[in-house]
Amino acid sequence: MFGLTREPIDTARIARSLQRPEDGALVVFEGIVRNNARDKAVRFLEYEAYESMALKKLEEVGAMARSRFDIRDIAIVHRLGHMEIGEASTVIVVASAHRGAAFEACRFAIDTIKEIVPIWKKEFYTDGEVWIEGAR
Amino acid sequence: MSIKVLFFASMADAAGTREMSVEAAGITDVISVFDRCAGEHPALESYRSSVLLALNAEFAQPSSPVRDGDEVAFFPPVSGG
Numbered sequence: 001m002f003g004l005t006r007e008p009i010d011t012a013r014i015a016r017s018l019q020r021p022e023d024g025a026l027v028v029f030e031g032i033v034r035n036n037a038r039d040k041a042v043r044f045l046e047y048e049a050y051e052s053m054a055l056k057k058l059e060e061v062g063a064m065a066r067s068r069f070d071i072r073d074i075a076i077v078h079r080l081g082h083m084e085i086g087e088a089s090t091v092i093v094v095a096s097a098h099r100g101a102a103f104e105a106c107r108f109a110i111d112t113i114k115e116i117v118p119i120w121k122k123e124f125y126t127d128g129e130v131w132i133e134g135a136r
Numbered sequence: 137m138s139i140k141v142l143f144f145a146s147m148a149d150a151a152g153t154r155e156m157s158v159e160a161a162g163i164t165d166v167i168s169v170f171d172r173c174a175g176e177h178p179a180l181e182s183y184r185s186s187v188l189l190a191l192n193a194e195f196a197q198p199s200s201p202v203r204d205g206d207e208v209a210f211f212p213p214v215s216g217g
Contacts, residue, residue, distance in 0.1 A: 050193070050209055114215075116214070121216065135213065
């Protein structure tokens, strides 16, 4: 399951829907809106995406994770729009028979999202706002 | 006929628009679309060395051929997750 949403992400529901009786490990990762960045207090974030391409790229990340690691399934959801401190911007759930592959695939997925999925974050501070650009 | 151009994040701010239409005449490849856009919106010029290029929602090269009706997107390095 791969998706973009403008609503709060229900992590537990995604995890429950992914899990099957043959799974021995379920790794859940949430990327969370943090109240600080670059030595500044962050009030909230906004994310925007090139939505048609971002969805394709999330599916591509999932396909790469499945081909590289011995996992059964993976779900990735990224939220867009306004997010408050403490809310999840990204949820990744990986299901597999054993924990090692699940942890590795989850780490691979979030790292690859940050490289190839066209989504951008804008940080809002008390004294202004800045679009964040990733490392190229 | 024309080519649809999309800008995202700080490049949409620099262009002053999220979307524009470029006349296809004289357009050969992705970088020629960028040249045309930067001609109209000079603030885009500072992104020339860092811009990521997409053609029909897939990453592209400066030399990727562009045809009438294509969708080209320009954006800074991604920062999702």
